Amino acid sequence: MLDVKKSLDRLTWNTQHHYAHIEAQHDFIRAWAVQFEMGYTDFRVVQISLQLDGGQHELLARFAAAYEKVYDYEYAFAAGGLEGFNQQYGDKIADYKQAADDLLKIIDEIRAINGTVK
Structure with missing residues (x-):
C-alpha cells in the first residue's frame, strides 16, 4: 500500500473540525x-491506494460509503452555508456525528494496515 499518512491525517482533521464547526453553528x-x-483529493488518494493494494475490497467499500455519508453533510454546508445545512440536516446533527465517527474508525483501520498507526 502506498504511504497515505498525510492524506489520512488531513481527512481525520477535516472530519473532526468540520463537524465541530457546523455543530457550533459557525x-x-x-x-x-x-x-x-x-479533503476530496485526500479521499481519492487513499481510495486509489486501497485499489492498488488489491486485497482490501471490503475495506475500500466501507471507506467509500462512510466518506460519501460525511461528504453529503459537508456538501450541504459548502453549497448552502449554515442556513442551507440547517434546512437540509439541522435536525440530523446526531446522524452527522455518527457518520463522522464511523469514518474516523475506518480511517484508523487504514492507518493500521498502512503502518501509520498513531
Whole structure:
C-alpha cells in the first residue's frame, strides 16, 4: 500500500473540525471550502491506494460509503452555508456525528494496515 499518512491525517482533521464547526453553528468561511475540496483529493488518494493494494475490497467499500455519508453533510454546508445545512440536516446533527465517527474508525483501520498507526 502506498504511504497515505498525510492524506489520512488531513481527512481525520477535516472530519473532526468540520463537524465541530457546523455543530457550533459557525458561519461558512472560505478556508472551510478549501479544506472540503482538498479533503476530496485526500479521499481519492487513499481510495486509489486501497485499489492498488488489491486485497482490501471490503475495506475500500466501507471507506467509500462512510466518506460519501460525511461528504453529503459537508456538501450541504459548502453549497448552502449554515442556513442551507440547517434546512437540509439541522435536525440530523446526531446522524452527522455518527457518520463522522464511523469514518474516523475506518480511517484508523487504514492507518493500521498502512503502518501509520498513531
